[in-house]
Amino acid sequence: MRWSEIDQQTCSVARALSEIGDRWTLLLIRDAFLRARRFDDFVERSGAARNVVANRLEKLVASGILERRAYQTRPERHEYRLTEKGRDLYPVIMTLVAWGDRWHDDGAGPPVRHQHRGCGKRMHAVVACSECREALDPRETRVTVRKER
Amino acid sequence: MRWSEIDQQTCSVARALSEIGDRWTLLLIRDAFLRARRFDDFVERSGAARNVVANRLEKLVASGILERRAYQTRPERHEYRLTEKGRDLYPVIMTLVAWGDRWHDDGAGPPVRHQHRGCGKRMHAVVACSECREALDPRETRVTVRKER
DNA sequence: AGGGTCAGTTTCATTTTGCAACTTATTAGT
DNA sequence: ACTAATAAGTTGCAAAATGAAACTGACCCT
Numbered sequence: 001m002r003w004s005e006i007d008q009q010t011c012s013v014a015r016a017l018s019e020i021g022d023r024w025t026l027l028l029i030r031d032a033f034l035r036a037r038r039f040d041d042f043v044e045r046s047g048a049a050r051n052v053v054a055n056r057l058e059k060l061v062a063s064g065i066l067e068r069r070a071y072q073t074r075p076e077r078h079e080y081r082l083t084e085k086g087r088d089l090y091p092v093i094m095t096l097v098a099w100g101d102r103w104h105d106d107g108a109g110p111p112v113r114h115q116h117r118g119c120g121k122r123m124h125a126v127v128a129c130s131e132c133r134e135a136l137d138p139r140e141t142r143v144t145v146r147k148e149r
Numbered sequence: 150m151r152w153s154e155i156d157q158q159t160c161s162v163a164r165a166l167s168e169i170g171d172r173w174t175l176l177l178i179r180d181a182f183l184r185a186r187r188f189d190d191f192v193e194r195s196g197a198a199r200n201v202v203a204n205r206l207e208k209l210v211a212s213g214i215l216e217r218r219a220y221q222t223r224p225e226r227h228e229y230r231l232t233e234k235g236r237d238l239y240p241v242i243m244t245l246v247a248w249g250d251r252w253h254d255d256g257a258g259p260p261v262r263h264q265h266r267g268c269g270k271r272m273h274a275v276v277a278c279s280e281c282r283e284a285l286d287p288r289e290t291r292v293t294v295r296k297e298r
Numbered sequence: 299a300g301g302g303t304c305a306g307t308t309t310c311a312t313t314t315t316g317c318a319a320c321t322t323a324t325t326a327g328t
Numbered sequence: 329a330c331t332a333a334t335a336a337g338t339t340g341c342a343a344a345a346t347g348a349a350a351c352t353g354a355c356c357c358t
Contacts, residue, residue: 040336199347
């Protein structure tokens with residue numbers, strides 16, 4: 001199976017990864033959450049090659065994760081902003097941050113600290129059940145596969 | 150910057166992606182959560198080429214996300230199991246599932262349904278503050294970058 | 299002896315990257 | 329007018345990664 005066909009798997013992870021699962025894409029989305037807007041912002045912050053950034057931004061716009069809008073004419077210049085679909089990747093980024101903080105601590109503590117405005121405390125992201133808000137554990141989840149027609 | 154150097158960024162997302170951010174890796178981890186254990190399980194379920202699976206499993210073992218252990222001798226055969234570090238990726242997978250379910254619905258509903266044993270309801274994963282359990286929103290989070298030495 | 303299983307490895311063509319230089323449109327400075 | 333600078337890409341090309349299929353090696357079963 002080619003990578004370009006993984007969205008044909010009957011699996012939401014595969015479908016998600018078909019849009020955001022390649023080498024630089026999630027890093028660009030991270031930068032978008034950190035308020036990168038312009039092409040050169042993304043190039044500098046992500047560290048990816050210019051042609052790769054151009055290609056990925058184009059794909060992200062095509063899949064509706066970023067929006068490309070003119071911020072000036074003469075010369076025409078565009079910026080990239082997260083759409084609702086893109087902002088909805090916040091949980092993915094935050095769980096990655098939490099995992100990276102836990103397992104890639106270089107001894108100096110996490111590179112970035114997160115404070116929750118609601119309760120004022122330092123925190124990290126955990127996943128919870130949408131219904132009862134209890135922390136989610138693999139053993140506490142029952143998975144049912146939909147029948148194929 | 151080459152992909153092989155992104156773990157040098159002072160960013161937990163970058164460090165996390167240096168281990169799990171390439172084309173097939175997260176799909177293999179998904180399969181591990183779905184109880185794939187043997188080499189051919191991973192090949193069949195992921196859809197990746199055998200050499201790619203071999204290479205990725207080796208890397209996942211090297212980074213401590215999977216553990217390779219013999220399940221028989223004569224002939225020696227090994228299986229791959231998630232370590233604690235690997236199981237700790239559950240939140241990442243579940244938020245990807247939730248995003249895929251929401252944005253890649255093919256009209257027939259999500260491929261897999263998740264029921265929380267605790268409360269008995271159908272649910273999806275949300276991210277919450279580790280301290281107060283309130284749902285997390287980008288606007289409700291304050292980010293402080295650690296000073297570089 | 300012949301066939302099957304499992305866990306890879308090898309080979310080779312095709313794709314994808316990474317880097318640097320180049321382009322285009324326009325403004326700012328001298 | 330000439331020169332530089334800025335922003336947002338594009339182009340060319342070498343190096344690396346992927347993908348498909350065939351092959352290997354150790355063993356078991358009949």
